[in-house]
Amino acid sequence: MKQTRTYLLSAILMIVLYSCKKEDIAAPSVTLSVAEETITAFAQTTVRIEATIIAGNNVVHLWKVDDQIVSATNILEYTFDAAGSYHIYYTASNQAGEVKKQYTVNIAAPVREGGASEYVTALFEFVPAPGQFINKAPGNLASAEGLLGKKGMVSLGAWGGYVVYGFDHSVPDKEGNDIEVMGNALTEWSEPGIIYVMSDDNGNGKPDDTWYELAGSEFGNAATYLRNYEVTYFRPESADKDVAWKDNKGNTGFVKKNTFHKQAYYPEWITADSYTLKGSWLQTKVDPSRPTYVVSLPYDWGYADNTVEATGGGKVNISNAVDAKGNKVNLKAIDFIKVQTGVLADGGWLGEVSTEVTGIKDLHFSANK
Numbered sequence: 001m002k003q004t005r006t007y008l009l010s011a012i013l014m015i016v017l018y019s020c021k022k023e024d025i026a027a028p029s030v031t032l033s034v035a036e037e038t039i040t041a042f043a044q045t046t047v048r049i050e051a052t053i054i055a056g057n058n059v060v061h062l063w064k065v066d067d068q069i070v071s072a073t074n075i076l077e078y079t080f081d082a083a084g085s086y087h088i089y090y091t092a093s094n095q096a097g098e099v100k101k102q103y104t105v106n107i108a109a110p111v112r113e114g115g116a117s118e119y120v121t122a123l124f125e126f127v128p129a130p131g132q133f134i135n136k137a138p139g140n141l142a143s144a145e146g147l148l149g150k151k152g153m154v155s156l157g158a159w160g161g162y163v164v165y166g167f168d169h170s171v172p173d174k175e176g177n178d179i180e181v182m183g184n185a186l187t188e189w190s191e192p193g194i195i196y197v198m199s200d201d202n203g204n205g206k207p208d209d210t211w212y213e214l215a216g217s218e219f220g221n222a223a224t225y226l227r228n229y230e231v232t233y234f235r236p237e238s239a240d241k242d243v244a245w246k247d248n249k250g251n252t253g254f255v256k257k258n259t260f261h262k263q264a265y266y267p268e269w270i271t272a273d274s275y276t277l278k279g280s281w282l283q284t285k286v287d288p289s290r291p292t293y294v295v296s297l298p299y300d301w302g303y304a305d306n307t308v309e310a311t312g313g314g315k316v317n318i319s320n321a322v323d324a325k326g327n328k329v330n331l332k333a334i335d336f337i338k339v340q341t342g343v344l345a346d347g348g349w350l351g352e353v354s355t356e357v358t359g360i361k362d363l364h365f366s367a368n369k
Helices: 002-024 141-145
Strands: 029-032 038-042 046-055 060-065 068-071 075-079 084-094 097-108 122-127 162-172 179-182 193-198 212-214 225-234 243-247 252-255 274-282 333-341 359-362
Touching: 029 097, 046 084, 060 075, 068 075, 075 084, 122 141, 162 359, 179 193, 179 333, 193 274, 274 333
Parallel strands: 038 097
Antiparallel strands: 029 046, 046 075, 060 068, 060 084, 084 097, 122 162, 162 333, 179 359, 193 212, 193 333, 225 243, 225 274, 243 252
C-alpha cells in the first residue's frame, strides 16, 4: 500500500510540474523576411523566406507549398519548376499556441530576350499526315529543317499533320500581330493550318509545357469548327495504294494517290501500321463543281497558308490564345509554335489539301535588339 501511495504521489507531482511548465511557455511570436502576401517570381528561380522567433520556446516550423510539406525548419527555400499560381502556408507552433501565414505566389515563365534570328531556329517535331509530298521534298525532315533561320517550305500532309519549332528568344505579346506564319496560298486555293503557341513555363528549353490554340475567325462556330477531333491513318498494303483513314466521329475515307506523285504517301519513318493525330478541325471550303478548276476558298483570318501574304497572310496575335476549355489566356510571351493542317479534304486532281509553311518569324524582332 505504501508503494502504491508513493507512485500516486509521484504521478500527481509530475502533472503539477508539467502544468506549471506549460503555463511558463509563451505562444510563438514570429517575424518573416517577406512581409508582402503576394510574391511574384519566374520559373526555375528560388523563393526564400526566413522566420525569426521573437518570443516562444520549443517552436516547431512547418512550410507547405499547396498540399506538399517542403520544410520543417525556420527557412523556406523552394524552386518553382513551372509557371502558375501557388500558395505557401507557414505555421509556427508550440504547446501554448501557433502563428499562421499564407502567401500567394505567381510564377511567370522565364522570358528570353535578344536572339540572333527573327525566324524559328529549332525543330522539335515533324509528324505529317499522309500526303502527295510526303517522303520527299517538301514533305520530309530536310524540308522541315529548311525553315530554320530562314524561309523554305515544308508540307504537313492531310488533316492533323504538324510541325513544332522554337525561337532562340521569347516572342512578346505586343499591340497588333506578333508572329507571321508564311505559306503559299493563292487567292482561290487555301490550305488553312491551325496555329498553337507555348511558353517555356518550366524554363528547360523544350516544348513540354501547355499548348494554346490561337483562335481564328471560325473559333466557336459549330458549323465550321470542331475541337478534340482525331483521325487515324492506316499503312496501305503497297506504296501505290490510297491511304485509308477513320475519325472519331465514325467517318472513313482515303488520302488518294494521284498520277503526279508515285512515292509512298504514308510516312516511311513511322514504323507503326497506323497512327492517330489529334487537334482542331475546320470544315473544308473545297468546291469541286468544276473538275478542271477546283477551288479551296479561305477563311477570314487567323490561320496559316490561308490567304495570300499581300493581304496579311498568316500574321497572328498571341492575345488570341485559348486554353483546352476554350477560355482566353494571357501570355506575356511565347517560345514555341506548332502548325497543324486544319482541314480534311480532297482537291481532285490537285490532291489532298495540305498546309504548307514557308517561314515563321517574330514580327517584333527588330524591337528586341
